[in-house]
Every structure is written in structure tokens, then in C-alpha cells.
Amino acid sequence: MKTVLTIAGSDSSGGAGIQADLKTMTELGTFGMSAITAITAQNTCGVNAVLALPCDMISAQIDAVCDDIFPDAVKIGMLANSQIVECVAASIKKNAMKNIVLDPVMVSTSGHRLLDDDASDALINVLMPLADIITPNIPEAECLAGMKIASKADMIKAAGIIAGSFDGAVLIKGGHLANTGANCIEDSTNVAADLLYHGGQTQWFEAEFVDNPNTHGTGCTLSSAIASELAKGADMPEAVRKAKAYLTGAIKAGLNLGKGRGPLNHAWQNTISDC
Numbered sequence: 151m152k153t154v155l156t157i158a159g160s161d162s163s164g165g166a167g168i169q170a171d172l173k174t175m176t177e178l179g180t181f182g183m184s185a186i187t188a189i190t191a192q193n194t195c196g197v198n199a200v201l202a203l204p205c206d207m208i209s210a211q212i213d214a215v216c217d218d219i220f221p222d223a224v225k226i227g228m229l230a231n232s233q234i235v236e237c238v239a240a241s242i243k244k245n246a247m248k249n250i251v252l253d254p255v256m257v258s259t260s261g262h263r264l265l266d267d268d269a270s271d272a273l274i275n276v277l278m279p280l281a282d283i284i285t286p287n288i289p290e291a292e293c294l295a296g297m298k299i300a301s302k303a304d305m306i307k308a309a310g311i312i313a314g315s316f317d318g319a320v321l322i323k324g325g326h327l328a329n330t331g332a333n334c335i336e337d338s339t340n341v342a343a344d345l346l347y348h349g350g351q352t353q354w355f356e357a358e359f360v361d362n363p364n365t366h367g368t369g370c371t372l373s374s375a376i377a378s379e380l381a382k383g384a385d386m387p388e389a390v391r392k393a394k395a396y397l398t399g400a401i402k403a404g405l406n407l408g409k410g411r412g413p414l415n416h417a418w419q420n421t422i423s424d425c
């Protein structure tokens with residue numbers, strides 16, 4: 151069985167972070183392992199508290215995994231502060247890890263900062279160069295590219311700028327532009343359109359925009375699904391295509407848990423075959 155390591159924060163409500171990552175990895179037939187960077191007290195309504203773990207404990211988790219069950223791919227999510235960004239980068243180099251998917255988590259859907267303001271430089275200069283793909287949402291891509299993004303043309307421009315600063319691929323997730331009119335295609339159906347910039351080429355991945363407010367953890371799910379598909383041997387465009395199909399199914403299968411933006415239905419493939 152192929153193995154995937156998530157280096158990310160814990161979400162007590164199970165919708166995002168390592169909990170979403172491990173569910174995704176299991177559903178996609180890989181063996182998920184975790185190195186926890188921070189503990190959050192959160193639910194579908196918001197983040198109440200964050201405790202960043204000490205760097206030596208984070209490095210120790212990564213080393214313990216790599217010394218025994220070397221991961222075929224790695225997903226990196228919430229990193230909390232610049233010290234953690236630096237120590238995760240050092241551990242990746244030391245262990246010569248491969249298939250690195252970096253989700254540059256900055257702010258939760260509920261508006262809570264999950265990465266210190268002053269950590270962006272370390273993220274861009276120290277960690278990004280080690281990644282095979284980074285998966286920013288629109289606000290994160292605006293921060294990384296230093297420009298506003300209000301259209302698909304802006305997404306293409308921003309992806310080119312971000313890709314110019316490292317060797318990997320860039321997937322700009324368009325969830326925040328969907329339903330604003332900016333993503334509308336000719337038949338006026340609204341779509342959730344993500345842009346992959348890979349090897350100098352751009353490619354759109356479009357899926358039905360599901361009218362469902364329960365989208366807590368979509369970014370975590372997509373990035374860990376990409377890591378799982380890379381671990382199983384897919385090339386980058388194929389990994390993105392399969393990951394987006396899994397994600398869209400999990401949004402469509404619609405759970406309705408909690409009082410706020412609820413989590414996804416990770417087990418949707420089993421749910422459908424049970425019907």
C-alpha cells in the first residue's frame with residue numbers, strides 16, 4: 151500500500167486539518183500518517199483557540215515516520231508560525247522527501263489567522279522551493295503573487311508570477327471566485343474552476359459548483375487527495391483531475407453537521423454504492 155504523510159494542524163471538529171487529510175487518504179486507498187504542527191479548538195462556526203507545538207516535537211514526529219515507513223507523498227497544511235515553516239522545511243530536506251504538496255493555509259474559512267502575518271516570507275523563500283505543487287486559494291494566491299484576482303484572466307497571470315519563483319506546479323483554487331460571476335462559462339452554468347500551471351502550460355479543472363454551504367475543509371481535502379494520487383503514481387494533471395472528482399463528490403454528497411459551515415462527506419463513494 152502507498153503511504154502519505156500529512157504535516158498539518160488538528161481540527162477538533164474533524165472537518166479540516168489532519169482529520170480531513172487522514173479520511174481522504176483512507177478513502178483513496180492510501181495509508182495516512184500524521185505530524186501535528188498545532189492543535190486548534192474549532193468547530194463549524196469558528197476557531198476558538200490555537201496551540202502551536204514546539205519545533206523539536208514536530209521534527210521528531212516527521213523523523214519517526216520517515217525512519218520507519220517512508221512516505222510516498224507528503225501534504226503540508228497549517229504551519230502557524232515562521233519557526234514551524236523553517237523546521238518543517240529542514241525536516242523535508244534532511245529526510246529527502248518527495249511528492250510534496252503544499253497547501254499554504256493562511257486564514258480559515260471562518261476568518262481566523264492560521265499562519266502568522268510575518269511567516270509569509272519564510273513560506274515563500276524556504277518552503278515553497280521544496281514543493282512539487284502548491285495549492286493556494288484566491289486570497290492566498292493574491293498574497294503570493296502580490297496582485298488582486300477578480301477574474302480567470304487574473305488567475306492565469308497570478309499563477310505565472312507564483313510559478314516564476316520556484317520549480318513546482320501551481321494550482322489556484324477558484325472556489326472564492328465561483329458564484330461571483332467571474333467564473334461563468336458560456337452556458338451560464340456556474341462552475342468551481344481551478345487553474346493548474348505546470349511545466350509552463352495552463353490547464354483548467356472545472357466542476358459543477360454545488361449549492362451547499364457545508365464546505366469546511368475543501369482545501370485540505372483537495373491537497374491530501376492530490377498527495378494520495380501522486381503517491382499511487384499519477385502524474386500531476388491526472389492527480390489534480392482525480393482529486394477534484396473525489397472532492398466534488400464529497401461536497402455533493404452533503405452532510406449537514408454543526409451550526410455553521412459543516413464538513414464534507416468523505417465516505418461518499420461507499421454511501422452511493424449502499425443506496
Ligand SMILES: Nc1ncnc2c1ncn2[C@@H]1O[C@H](COP(=O)(O)OP(=O)(O)OP(=O)(O)O)[C@@H](O)[C@H]1O
Nearest residue numbers: 259287323324325326342358359360367368369370
Ligand atoms: N460549492 C462548491 N462546489 C464545488 N466545488 C467547490 C465549492 N466550493 C469550493 N469548491 C472547490 O473546492 C476546492 C477548494 O476551494 P477553495 O477555493 O474554497 O479553497 P480553500 O479556501 O483553500 O478551501 P477551504 O474552504 O477548505 O479553506 C477547489 O477545488 C474549489 O473549486
Ligand SMILES: Cc1ncc(COP(=O)(O)O)c(N)n1
Nearest residue numbers: 159160166167258259366367
Ligand atoms: C487545522 C486546520 N487546518 C486548515 C484549516 C482551513 O480549512 P477551512 O478554510 O475550511 O476552515 C482549518 N480550519 N483548520
